[in-house]
Amino acid sequence: MTIPENLRYxxxxxxxxxxxxxxxxxxxxxxxxxxxxxxxxxVELKLPGTTLKEHEVFGTVEAVKTVADLFAPVxxxxxxxxxxxxxxxxxxxxPYNAGWLARIKVADPAALQALLDAEAYRQLTGE
Amino acid sequence: MxxxxxxxxxxxxxxxxxxxxxxxxxxxxxxxxxxxQVRKLLEGLAAANRSTSEYVSYLGGGAYDxxxxxxxxxxxxxxxxxxxxxxxxxxxxQGTLQAIYEYQSLICRLYEMDVTNAxxxxxxxxxxxxxLMAMNVTGRNQVVVAGKLHPWNxxxxxxxxxASGHNAVIQNVLQDGVGxxxxxxxxxxxxxxxxxxxxxxxxxxxxxxxxxxxxxxxNGALFVVSADPLSLGVLAAPGSYAADIAVGEGQPxxxxxxxxxxxxxxxxxxxxxxxxxxxxxxxMTKDRDGEDGFILTLQxxxxxxxxxxxxxxxxxxxxxxxxxxxxxxxxxGKEGLRQVAAQSAQKAHYLAGxxxxxxxxxxxxxxxxFREFVVETPxxxxxxxxxxxxxxxxxxxxxxxxxxxxxxxxxxxxRTKEELDRFVEKLGEIV
Numbered sequence: 110m111t112i113p114e115n116l117r118y119x120x121x122x123x124x125x126x127x128x129x130x131x132x133x134x135x136x137x138x139x140x141x142x143x144x145x146x147x148x149x150x151x152v153e154l155k156l157p158g159t160t161l162k163e164h165e166v167f168g169t170v171e172a173v174k175t176v177a178d179l180f181a182p183v184x185x186x187x188x189x190x191x192x193x194x195x196x197x198x199x200x201x202x203x204p205y206n207a208g209w210l211a212r213i214k215v216a217d218p219a220a221l222q223a224l225l226d227a228e229a230y231r232q233l234t235g236e
Numbered sequence: 237m238x239x240x241x242x243x244x245x246x247x248x249x250x251x252x253x254x255x256x257x258x259x260x261x262x263x264x265x266x267x268x269x270x271x272x273q274v275r276k277l278l279e280g281l282a283a284a285n286r287s288t289s290e291y292v293s294y295l296g297g298g299a300y301d302x303x304x305x306x307x308x309x310x311x312x313x314x315x316x317x318x319x320x321x322x323x324x325x326x327x328x329x330q331g332t333l334q335a336i337y338e339y340q341s342l343i344c345r346l347y348e349m350d351v352t353n354a355x356x357x358x359x360x361x362x363x364x365x366x367x368l369m370a371m372n373v374t375g376r377n378q379v380v381v382a383g384k385l386h387p388w389n390x391x392x393x394x395x396x397x398x399a400s401g402h403n404a405v406i407q408n409v410l411q412d413g414v415g416x417x418x419x420x421x422x423x424x425x426x427x428x429x430x431x432x433x434x435x436x437x438x439x440x441x442x443x444x445x446x447x448x449x450x451x452x453x454x455n456g457a458l459f460v461v462s463a464d465p466l467s468l469g470v471l472a473a474p475g476s477y478a479a480d481i482a483v484g485e486g487q488p489x490x491x492x493x494x495x496x497x498x499x500x501x502x503x504x505x506x507x508x509x510x511x512x513x514x515x516x517x518x519x520m521t522k523d524r525d526g527e528d529g530f531i532l533t534l535q536x537x538x539x540x541x542x543x544x545x546x547x548x549x550x551x552x553x554x555x556x557x558x559x560x561x562x563x564x565x566x567x568x569g570k571e572g573l574r575q576v577a578a579q580s581a582q583k584a585h586y587l588a589g590x591x592x593x594x595x596x597x598x599x600x601x602x603x604x605x606f607r608e609f610v611v612e613t614p615x616x617x618x619x620x621x622x623x624x625x626x627x628x629x630x631x632x633x634x635x636x637x638x639x640x641x642x643x644x645x646x647x648x649x650x651r652t653k654e655e656l657d658r659f660v661e662k663l664g665e666i667v
Contacts, residue, residue: 174541176536176545
């Protein structure tokens with residue numbers, strides 16, 4: 110199970126990565142999450158321009174036998190969604206890179222510090 | 237048994253039921269009787285029924301007396317179909333799934349829509365689910381009824397919305413029995429999730445569906461059409477005038493009127509809405525040997541997987557009625573359906589002309605209609621209904637049931653010219 114050191118994590122198995130501009134971040138689901146869900150067939154996300162509170166649902170990931178809500182790791186605004194998600198299996202194949210879900214303009218970049226680091230997330234998943 | 241479950245008396249068992257609504261006397265039923273006696277009693281009651289096989293019927297208002305080829309019952313009453321009403325053990329029921337798949341395909345072509353579900357309970361619940369779906373898709377919470385819905389469909393819609401925490405059904409004004417499109421424009425704001433129209437409407441009249449759809453889309457609302465499937469033999473299909481969701485009461489397609497049910501709720505959408513559709517969907521695929529097979533698909537929308545976030549709480553369908561509809565459409569074919577619809581319309585217009593020429597009678601609305609129309613009568617409609625029973629005729633539906641004047645008269649392809657002329661003659665004699 111891959112848990113990159115440079116990301117922050119939530120208890121709901123999302124990851125978030127602050128980009129170099131310092132104010133926007135990519136959000137996705139973790140390797141653990143994609144492996145638990147199984148074959149992902151569809152990702153539905155709220156439209157760019159949507160403002161999100163922390164922990165607000167911003168979409169769903171649909172696998173063959175189940176479906177899971179996506180929760181915003183921090184407050185912000187969706188500014189872009191991954192256009193490659195028409196082939197949703199990319200989330201299974203490469204959850205931390207090509208399989209990112211949304212780019213969010215983060216309301217308060219400092220809020221990321223309150224999220225789990227790689228070590229804490231590793232403990233959460235029992236690795 | 238009471239001892240085993242730990243209560244001391246029957247009253248203890250029902251302690252959760254408020255005192256004031258409990259029945260405090262014995263049930264008012266006949267004493268016990270043997271089977272032959274019970275049978276005699278029930279057969280006597282059944283014999284008091286009057287049916288459309290014996291009477292000439294002009295009853296409509298949502299359920300119509302179209303001819304039902306006997307092959308439909310023969311096929312639908314095969315025990316393989318008859319005993320499994322919805323596919324719970326889906327993939328082992330390949331025959332049931334295939335029948336539903338054929339139904340879905342036929343309805344898609346008839347309505348010119350992309351996706352049809354395995355069916356809803358009836359036309360009214362299909363309409364209510366369509367509005368809930370539109371609210372879910374748009375995030376808006378009002379609905380505008382553009383023309384004249386069947387009042388019972390309106391009631392079901394209001395019940396569903398009330399239970400979902402919405403109670404915002406806005407009724408457009410009517411002009412000559414149909415929705416006033418100019419007035420509609422004022423009602424469709426950015427809070428409106430869906431503009432709903434029934435075609436033909438409750439009065440049998442034809443709404444200006446294209447104009448209504450344009451008003452809906454100009455304001456970002458979904459356009460929801462409840463269309464009579466049989467009318468589509470001659471009328472434009474909802475998909476051709478940009479309906480986002482099209483529903484309908486499937487009874488005219490091979491289901492008997494039968495005291496109001498069980499009927500068939502038709503539910504169709506355009507492709508972009510497929511993941512928001514309620515109910516079961518059957519798909520076709522290949523099995524590991526490369527053979528065609530049928531499956532339930534996109535089940536993650538449904539409540540056995542998505543729980544409280546499911547698109548709907550329906551987890552069943554009207555498989556047998558859907559089968560009847562599929563067999564009906566297959567037997568008639570494209571041309572047969574066109575003829576049934578055209579004959580119904582022609583005979584209805586013949587009768588309407590004859591009745592309107594009778595002294596004291598007139599058509600209540602001058603808007604174009606399909607196979608049903610409202611007549612103003614010189615004596616109360618209830619008297620006409622009553623007196624026509626003596627001539628073995630169901631004269632129509634008394635609009636007094638909805639606080640309106642007139643008699644709603646429906647004509648199907650089953651009526652002969654002799655029957656129509658005799659009806660006119662008797663109407664003339666009665667008044």
